[in-house]
Amino acid sequence: MNSFFIEFRDPLFSIIIFFSIIFTITFFSYWWNKYKRTEDSKYLDKFLKQFASLPSKDELKVLISSGDISEKSWLLLAHSYYKSGNYEKSIEIYNEILNICNSKNRLETMFLLGKTYLKAGFLERAKQIFLSILKTNPRTPEALKSLLLVYEQMRDYKSALDVLEPLDELNEDISLEGNYLRVMAILNNDKISQDEKSQKLLYIYKTSHQLVYMLFEYLFLHNPTLAWEHFDHSKSELLCDILWKIEPKDLNLDIISQNGYLRELYSARGDVDLAKSSSIFELDVLIKLGGKAKATLNFEYMCDDCKIVHPFAFHRCPSCHTIDSVHVECQLSKDFYKDIGDENNSFQ
Ligand SMILES: [Zn+2]
Numbered sequence: 560m561n562s563f564f565i566e567f568r569d570p571l572f573s574i575i576i577f578f579s580i581i582f583t584i585t586f587f588s589y590w591w592n593k594y595k596r597t598e599d600s601k602y603l604d605k606f607l608k609q610f611a612s613l614p615s616k617d618e619l620k621v622l623i624s625s626g627d628i629s630e631k632s633w634l635l636l637a638h639s640y641y642k643s644g645n646y647e648k649s650i651e652i653y654n655e656i657l658n659i660c661n662s663k664n665r666l667e668t669m670f671l672l673g674k675t676y677l678k679a680g681f682l683e684r685a686k687q688i689f690l691s692i693l694k695t696n697p698r699t700p701e702a703l704k705s706l707l708l709v710y711e712q713m714r715d716y717k718s719a720l721d722v723l724e725p726l727d728e729l730n731e732d733i734s735l736e737g738n739y740l741r742v743m744a745i746l747n748n749d750k751i752s753q754d755e756k757s758q759k760l761l762y763i764y765k766t767s768h769q770l771v772y773m774l775f776e777y778l779f780l781h782n783p784t785l786a787w788e789h790f791d792h793s794k795s796e797l798l799c800d801i802l803w804k805i806e807p808k809d810l811n812l813d814i815i816s817q818n819g820y821l822r823e824l825y826s827a828r829g830d831v832d833l834a835k836s837s838s839i840f841e842l843d844v845l846i847k848l849g850g851k852a853k854a855t856l857n858f859e860y861m862c863d864d865c866k867i868v869h870p871f872a873f874h875r876c877p878s879c880h881t882i883d884s885v886h887v888e889c890q891l892s893k894d895f896y897k898d899i900g901d902e903n904n905s906f907q
Contacts, residue, residue, distance in 0.1 A: 616651055623655040630656055630664050637671065646679035666692065670702060677709055685709045700729050707736070708880060716744035738767050739874065739882045746777065757782040761789060770883050773874040776801050783809035795820040800858040800872065800887050803828065827856070841891050857892035860885050 623633060637652035653672035657665065673688035689706040692699060703726050710719035719740050723733045745751070745759050757778055764774045771794050778786035779801050790811075795802065795818060802821070807830055815821040816833060823837040827845035837843040841856060848854055861868045863886050865879035875882050 619651055619655050620658075623652070624659065630659075630668075634664060634668065634671065637675075641671075641675055641678070646675050649675050650679070666696065670699075670705075673702070673705060677705060677712070682709055682713050686713070697725065698729060700726060700731055703729075704880075711740065711743065711875075714743075714747055716740050716747070720744075734767070735769055735882050738763055738769050739773075742770055742773060753781045757785055761785065764789070770874070772797060772801075772872070772883065772885055772887075776872070779805055779809075783811075787811040787814055790814060792818050795824075797887065799824065799889055800856075803856055803858075803889075839889075841889050844891060853894045854891055855894035855896075856889045859888045859890065861888060862886070 622628065633652055633656055637649045637656075640646075640649040640652070650672065653668050653675065656668045657672070669688055669692050673685050673692070676682075676685035676688060686706065686709045689702050689709060692702045693706065696702070703722055707719050707722040707726075710716070710722065720737065723737055723740075726736075727733050742760060742763060745756050748756070751759070760774045760777055763769075764771070771791065775786055775790075775794070775798055778789075779798075783805060802824060810825065810830060812831065815825055815831060819834075822831070822833040823839065823842045823846065825831045826834040827837065827842040829850045834846055837846055845854060845856070858872075859868050859870065860872050862873075862876040862879060862881060863884040864881040865876060865884075867876070867878045868888075869877065872887075873885055876884050
């Protein structure tokens, strides 16, 4: 026994005990941290899974009818689905809100549902929603404007023009909308000839001086002689992409030689040699290149109202629905057609 106590009191024994305690504490601390990390990770995964999968229609029904979350929050959620392009989920939420008998935001929800139907392309449903809003609230300009858009997309221009009447009574400016719808009705009328269409469009231009881009796009494509005859020199830059695409045989050299911008534009394209430089960078580069490089002009279309740029021309902005707000911007690009032309020539 004595020998044991002597060893127990040995300093070496104390050191061993000390390190054993440190090892045990470190081991448990390490194990506990690892266990906590695994538990936290499991909780996080479970939490994130709730957001990864969208609530089903039945789940939405239970959640919305329970009233645990305010209607405003549901409207915000539906709007965020709308913004991200998930119209189906957005429509489900609006419909469930409308199913609540004493909904406080009934009219607002109906309007948002109609807008979502319109955006998703359910035109008949959108029409029914806006008509039902107007039945109880006929003096609602936003609902009238949305109904007009629905009729326009349905190509029912007569009904769209009828909507302008109540808008006029509400002191809304309907002149541009009216002319735009009349032009759309002419363009989509298969019963009248191209010449008749050109004359009708020209009449609208002469009497309103609106929709220059839209009208001259048609005229230069189908009746270039008439278009040049009524060409407004001050609109040259607005129509630059239309002018750039005119066939060489349809050019009016008398008019081109009288207009500084046209001289530069067609010198840049290589049809004439009437300008040595241009204040517009893109045209100046093309004039200086003199057709020695495979370069041409490309066009982008910006809405003057919402400033969103589109790769194609539009007459009613696809984003903000403003009419006649297109602003054409040109940029230099590689001429791929010249490549194809050269390749075809090489086989000859
Ligand atoms: Zn716009």
